[in-house]
Structure formats: C-alpha cells, structure tokens
Amino acid sequence: MPSLNKVSLLSAASLVVVAALVGGTPGWKFTTKGHSGILALEAVVVSPTLVLMFDRATDDPLHTADGKVAWGALWNLETNEPTAVKLQTDSFCASGSILSNGTMVSVGGNVPAAEDLWLTNATDGMTALRLFGPCTDPAGVNCTVFEDINTVHLAENRWYPTTIRISDGSLMIIGGTHELTTFYNTDPANTYEFFPSKDGGVPRHSPLLARTVNVNLFPRAFALPDGKVFILANNQSIIYDIENDMETLLPDLPNGQRVSNPFDGTAQLLPLYPPSYTPTILACGGSNKSDVTPISELSSQDPALAQCSRITLTPEGIERGWELDSLPQGRMLPEMIPLPNGQILIINGGQTGYAAYSSVGFRTEAEVGNSNADHPAFTPILYTPWAPLGSRMSQEGLPATDIARMYHSTVSLTPQGNIWLAGSNPNANTTVFPPGVPGYSTEFRVETLDPPYMELPRPILSDVPQKIAFNENFTIGIDIPEGASTSSIQVALVDLGFSTHAFHASARVVFMNSNLSDDGKELTITAPPNNRVYPPGPAYIFVTVADGTLTSQGAHVMVGTGGNPPVADQGVRL
Ligand SMILES: *[C@@H]1O[C@H](CO)[C@@H](O)[C@H](O)[C@H]1NC(C)=O
Ligand SMILES: *[C@@H]1O[C@H](CO)[C@@H](O)[C@H](O)[C@H]1NC(C)=O
Ligand SMILES: *[C@@H]1O[C@H](CO)[C@@H](O)[C@H](O)[C@H]1NC(C)=O
Ligand SMILES: *[C@@H]1O[C@H](CO)[C@@H](O)[C@H](O)[C@H]1NC(C)=O
Ligand SMILES: *[C@@H]1O[C@H](CO)[C@@H](O)[C@H](O)[C@H]1NC(C)=O
Ligand SMILES: *[C@@H]1O[C@H](CO)[C@@H](O)[C@H](O)[C@H]1NC(C)=O
Ligand SMILES: *[C@@H]1O[C@H](CO)[C@@H](O)[C@H](O)[C@H]1NC(C)=O
Ligand SMILES: *[C@@H]1O[C@H](CO)[C@@H](O)[C@H](O)[C@H]1NC(C)=O
Numbered sequence: 001m002p003s004l005n006k007v008s009l010l011s012a013a014s015l016v017v018v019a020a021l022v023g024g025t026p027g028w029k030f031t032t033k034g035h036s037g038i039l040a041l042e043a044v045v046v047s048p049t050l051v052l053m054f055d056r057a058t059d060d061p062l063h064t065a066d067g068k069v070a071w072g073a074l075w076n077l078e079t080n081e082p083t084a085v086k087l088q089t090d091s092f093c094a095s096g097s098i099l100s101n102g103t104m105v106s107v108g109g110n111v112p113a114a115e116d117l118w119l120t121n122a123t124d125g126m127t128a129l130r131l132f133g134p135c136t137d138p139a140g141v142n143c144t145v146f147e148d149i150n151t152v153h154l155a156e157n158r159w160y161p162t163t164i165r166i167s168d169g170s171l172m173i174i175g176g177t178h179e180l181t182t183f184y185n186t187d188p189a190n191t192y193e194f195f196p197s198k199d200g201g202v203p204r205h206s207p208l209l210a211r212t213v214n215v216n217l218f219p220r221a222f223a224l225p226d227g228k229v230f231i232l233a234n235n236q237s238i239i240y241d242i243e244n245d246m247e248t249l250l251p252d253l254p255n256g257q258r259v260s261n262p263f264d265g266t267a268q269l270l271p272l273y274p275p276s277y278t279p280t281i282l283a284c285g286g287s288n289k290s291d292v293t294p295i296s297e298l299s300s301q302d303p304a305l306a307q308c309s310r311i312t313l314t315p316e317g318i319e320r321g322w323e324l325d326s327l328p329q330g331r332m333l334p335e336m337i338p339l340p341n342g343q344i345l346i347i348n349g350g351q352t353g354y355a356a357y358s359s360v361g362f363r364t365e366a367e368v369g370n371s372n373a374d375h376p377a378f379t380p381i382l383y384t385p386w387a388p389l390g391s392r393m394s395q396e397g398l399p400a401t402d403i404a405r406m407y408h409s410t411v412s413l414t415p416q417g418n419i420w421l422a423g424s425n426p427n428a429n430t431t432v433f434p435p436g437v438p439g440y441s442t443e444f445r446v447e448t449l450d451p452p453y454m455e456l457p458r459p460i461l462s463d464v465p466q467k468i469a470f471n472e473n474f475t476i477g478i479d480i481p482e483g484a485s486t487s488s489i490q491v492a493l494v495d496l497g498f499s500t501h502a503f504h505a506s507a508r509v510v511f512m513n514s515n516l517s518d519d520g521k522e523l524t525i526t527a528p529p530n531n532r533v534y535p536p537g538p539a540y541i542f543v544t545v546a547d548g549t550l551t552s553q554g555a556h557v558m559v560g561t562g563g564n565p566p567v568a569d570q571g572v573r574l
Pocket of ligand 7: 513515525
C-alpha cells in the first residue's frame with residue numbers, strides 16, 4: 001500500500017483507492033466505456049491492449065481507409081476506441097482461436113447479403129480462414145488480417161462451427177452448417193477438420209454430430225488434459241480421441257437439456273489443478289424443448305432452462321454421471337468466464353426464448369422486435385466450483401446492468417483483470433428501435449464489469465519471462481499489497497478464449513504450484529507438466545492473494561516453444 005504522501009501525488013484513480021479504504025470494501029460494478037464502432041458479434045483478446053471484434057459484413061458505422069463499411073475492428077483497452085480492420089470475406093457467425101505460434105485464426109462465415117455489397121464489397125466467407133498477428137504494437141498499428149481464400153481455406157463450407165486449440169497447437173474445427181439457415185441446422189457439416197489440416201485435408205465424419213441435428217450448431221468443446229477432446233452437442237456428449245479418430249459415449253444431459261445452438265445454453269471446463277488436473281465440465285441453461293419442435297410452435301416467451309449439469313471425466317465420475325444444479329434463473333445465450341481465482345462468472349443472455357432472430361413462431365413482435373429471446377438477464381452469477389452442491393451459485397453483491405446482452409453479444413476477461421462486454425443484435429443488420437418502440441436495438445455500448453480489486457491495491461508482477469516451457473520452474477517478481485494474506489497464493493495460467501454465440505472457445509484456467517521467497521518479493525512457479533494440460537500458445541499469468549480477493553493484472557506469456565503448429569509433445573506425460 002503506498003504511503004499517504006505518495007498517494008497525494010498520484011492520479012484521481014488512486015484517490016478512489018483511498019476513498020475505498022476509508023469507506024470500506026468496494027463492490028463489483030459495471031462501467032460504460034464507449035462505442036464499439038462495429039457490432040462486436042465475435043470478440044477475442046489478441047494482445048495485452050487489444051480486442052479484435054468481428055461482425056457480419058453489413059452496415060456498421062465504422063469505415064476502413066478505403067471508404068468501405070468495416071466489419072472488423074480492434075478495440076483498444078487503453079483508449080477505449082475502435083480502429084477499423086480491413087477484411088475481405090464475410091465473418092458473420094464465424095468462430096476462432098489462437099494457434100501455438102500466437103496467430104489468431106477466424107474460421108468460417110457466411111455469404112454476404114446482396115443488399116450490403118455496395119457498402120462492404122465483401123466476399124463469401126463460408127470457407128474463410130482469417131489470420132491475425134501476433135500483434136506487438138500496443139495500438140495495433142500495422143496489424144492486419146491476412147486472407148487468401150484461394151490458397152488458405154477450409155475443406156468444407158462452415159457457418160456456425162466451433163473452433164478450439166488442441167494439444168499440438170493446431171485448431172480443431174467442429175461442425176457447422178453448409179448454408180444460410182434461419183434456425184435449425186438444415187444442411188449440417190457433420191464433420192471435423194483441422195488447421196493446419198490433417199488427413200490430407202479430408203474432413204472426418206462425426207457420428208456425434210450426425211446423431212444431434214437439428215440442434216448441433218456451435219458444439220461446446222474442450223481440449224482435455226490427456227490430449228483428447230470433450231464435445232457436447234444438443235443433449236449428447238463424447239470424448240473424442242483425435243489420434244485414433246474414435247468417440248467414447250458419455251451419458252446424455254439429463255431431463256432433455258440441450259445447450260448447443262439454436263438452444264444456446266453454455267458450457268465450460270472448470271479450472272484444472274495440479275497434480276491431477278482432473279477435468280470437470282459444467283453445462284448450464286439452454287432449453288429442454290424437443291429438438292424437432294416445429295419452429296412455428298416455439299415462442300420468445302418460452303422459459304429457458306435453469307438446469308446446470310456437471311460431470312467429472314474420470315471413470316468414477318462418468319459412472320456417477322451428470323450431477324444436477326440450478327441457476328438462480330433460466331438462461332438462454334449465457335456465457336461462462338473462468339476467473340483467475342477459480343470461480344466462474346455466468347453472464348449475458350435472456351431468461352426466455354431461443355437463439356437467432358426473426359424465426360420462432362410466437363415472437364410477439366410488438367414486445368421483442370426481431371428477437372427470438374426476451375427478458376434479459378441483467379445480473380451476473382458467480383459460480384464457486386468447490387462449494388457444496390446447492391451453494392455454488394450466487395448473485396449476492398453483483399450489480400445489475402441496464403444494457404441487454406442478447407443474441408450476438410460478447411464478453412471476455414481482459415489482461416487488466418476486469419470483464420469486457422460488448423455487442424447484442426438480434427436483427428439482420430444494424431437496427432435502432434425508436435424510443436417507445438419495443439425491440440432489442442443493435443448495441444454498440446462497450447462496458448466493463450469491474451471486480452472489487454480494480455479499486456484496491458493489487459499484487460504487481462514483474463520480470464515475467466516472455467516464454468515459459470512446460471514442466472519447468474521459473475521465477476517472477478511480485479509486489480504484494482501490505483497486509484494482504486499470502487497463505488493461499490493462487491497462480492493461474494489463463495487462456496482468455498474467443499467469444500461467439502454463448503460459448504467461450506478455448507477458455508481455460510490451469511493453476512500452477514508456486515512458492516513465495518522468504519522476503520515475499522519473488523514467486524517460483526512450476527509450469528504445467530505438458531502441452532495437453534495447457535495447449536501450447538499464448539496465456540496470461542494472474543496471481544491472486546488475500547483469500548481469492550486481490551488479483552494482479554495478467555502478464556502475457558507464450559507457453560511452449562511458440563512454434564508453428566502442429567508442434568511435438570512437450571514436457572512430461574502424466
Ligand atoms: C437491413 O435489413 C432489412 C431487413 O432484412 C433489409 O430490408 C435492408 O435492406 C437491410 N439494409 C441493409 C443496409 O443491409
Ligand atoms: C472489391 O474487392 C475486390 C477483392 O475482393 C477488389 O479487387 C476490388 O477492388 C474491390 N472493389 C471495390 C470497389 O472496393
Ligand atoms: C507501419 O507501417 C508504415 C509503412 O510501412 C511504417 O512507416 C511505420 O513505421 C509502421 N509503424 C509501426 C508502428 O510499425
Ligand atoms: C436426448 O435427446 C434425444 C432426442 O434428440 C432423445 O431421444 C433422448 O431421450 C434425450 N436424452 C435424454 C436423457 O433426455
Ligand atoms: C422442461 O423443464 C421444465 C422446468 O424444469 C419442466 O417443467 C418441463 O416439464 C420440462 N419439459 C420437458 C419436455 O421435459
Ligand atoms: C521445480 O521445483 C519443484 C519444487 O522445488 C521440484 O520438485 C521440481 O523438481 C522442479 N522441477 C524442475 C524441472 O526443476
Ligand atoms: C514449494 O514448497 C513446497 C513445500 O516446501 C514444495 O513441496 C513445492 O514443491 C515447492 N514448489 C516450488 C515450485 O518450488
Ligand atoms: C502460424 O502458423 C500458421 C499455420 O502454420 C501460419 O499460417 C502462420 O503464418 C504462422 N504465424 C506466424 C507468425 O508465423
């Protein structure tokens with residue numbers, strides 16, 4: 001804690017700290033930050049200061065240097081301003097993740113709407129791969145998206161696919177649809193493919209996806225600590241062995257719970273802890289409607305499911321099956337953000353209806369405009385994985401926002417340690433409903449959800465290596481606020497993930513053992529044992545002290561060799 005006369009020399013921000021210390025502990029709060037320039041339909045933190053956003057190629061306000069309408073932009077976390085990024089192909093409802101060499105790849109997309117071409121000059125993005133970075137300029141100067149659809153592209157059209165980084169640092173691309181569809185998956189891409197490609201570029205058939213149409217868009221998938229992949233589509237889940245192209249069936253989600261698009265609940269791999277790194281999956285919300293319900297019989301007012309299902313992926317855990325829990329209220333289109341202290345934030349979405357827009361039968365347009373969902377969930381939920389069943393969910397002390405984050409909204413933990421929120425657009429293009437006219441307007445307001453530690457003295461990390469190898473010890477400097485308890489220091493290696501359609505792809509928290517030096521100024525940390533526990537690539541190290549309450553800013557590191565994928569196994573196998 002700085003001494004008082006030092007504080008008097010510091011900025012207004014520090015005065016808040018003093019005020020907070022005098023006035024008691026600050027709480028969580030929402031803060032509005034500015035205008036995103038384009039609708040943030042997809043968002044990914046691409047550097048310590050930048051978030052890359054993608055929209056449909058349509059009629060966004062921001063323009064690129066050539067005078068065309070932009071549908072890609074970088075959000076600067078320091079200045080709170082967007083800068084247009086030139087794209088060629090339409091990134092509408094794409095996905096993405098970051099490779100082992102730090103290059104972000106945006107995957108798939110759509111055929112641009114004819115009426116928008118004069119504005120955007122966009123081309124067909126159904127097989128697109130858009131490469132960005134790594135970007136080292138803090139403001140993103142000269143950081144561009146590379147696209148050459150003739151030479152770098154998917155094997156198959158994919159709109160609404162899922163993309164995750166796997167243990168060799170490549171991307172696994174799961175499912176999607178071949179054509180524009182208004183709701184259900186009517187022309188499914190029931191396959192997996194990889195980038196860089198495997199199998200000579202021939203997609204692999206997925207029995208799981210074939211079993212789970214109509215509700216198998218944006219499957220929820222996680223790279224497991226043994227190198228296999230968990231995939232959840234509709235109400236069915238599997239463990240997929242990439243090396244042997246084999247699926248192992250897991251029990252269905254209970255009670256007809258369905259969580260993939262267009263019945264968007266969400267799912268998250270819970271934080272992994274040494275020494276066992278036992279994986280547990282949490283799936284929440286969505287709908288229990290039959291997956292063949294005629295669209296005309298669905299309503300924006302149908303209650304979303306409050307059910308959460310959790311399974312531990314050990315032989316005993318699978319034998320026990322899914323353990324049921326309940327959200328404080330049903331949620332459609334929520335997203336889960338694993339936090340550096342091991343808790344999970346559940347945020348965004350509505351309490352009724354479905355994903356997509358202008359499609360379900362009973363939309364009561366007079367109430368919700370084009371939206372298929374309604375009754376925004378304005379208050380986030382904190383989920384504590386280690387608390388006893390029945391007391392894991394809490395909304396106590398969490399504020400309500402007044403900005404609805406419905407379909408096509410995004411959220412991410414930032415390197416600064418707060419939560420960034422943007423987007424929401426259940427409309428075909430940018431739409432503003434006049435005051436008094438019901439409907440969900442295109443949302444350009446960016447806001448943050450600030451944990452209490454944003455206004456308190458926090459641990460400060462220094463001398464963090466730029467690159468860390470698996471299964472090795474490394475030492476960093478740390479300045480711990482005076483008086484903060486260090487009896488339970490938590491060191492988290494965090495993949496901030498990629499946000500699209502109520503799924504935070506590749507998001508991951510892996511805890512690392514550490515020891516504080518006797519003088520309290522150095523922390524010796526043991527990196528994850530291998531590239532299966534943390535798929536090689538960029539990460540942020542956050543240190544939390546004071547019993548889970550004071551978290552540092554995240555320090556950017558490259559985990560593994562930083563080589564181009566596919567990379568060889570590294571570290572030691574468990
Ligand atoms: C916006 O969407 C509406 C409804 O689909 C369409 O009629 C209009 O042409 C679109 N405008 C632009 C600029 O894309
Ligand atoms: C439209 O994009 C193509 C490349 O896809 C480019 O060659 C052409 O110059 C662009 N036209 C305009 C009017 O921007
Ligand atoms: C960006 O590119 C221009 C033109 O190549 C160059 O003059 C400038 O120095 C670059 N700026 C940065 C920050 O890299
Ligand atoms: C999962 O959904 C299928 C229909 O898609 C249904 O046949 C099956 O009974 C459901 N499983 C459970 C456990 O509800
Ligand atoms: C869906 O869930 C609701 C709330 O839990 C329950 O009342 C309803 O019976 C369920 N419907 C089906 C078809 O399982
Ligand atoms: C890292 O430190 C731990 C504890 O001191 C030790 O057991 C382990 O062998 C070290 N690992 C390496 C690779 O040096
Ligand atoms: C930290 O100390 C504990 C107990 O002294 C030891 O078991 C552990 O291996 C040490 N870890 C590191 C990274 O030095
Ligand atoms: C990262 O790897 C991909 C796939 O091999 C490659 O296309 C891209 O150019 C690489 N990025 C860098 C910065 O080398």
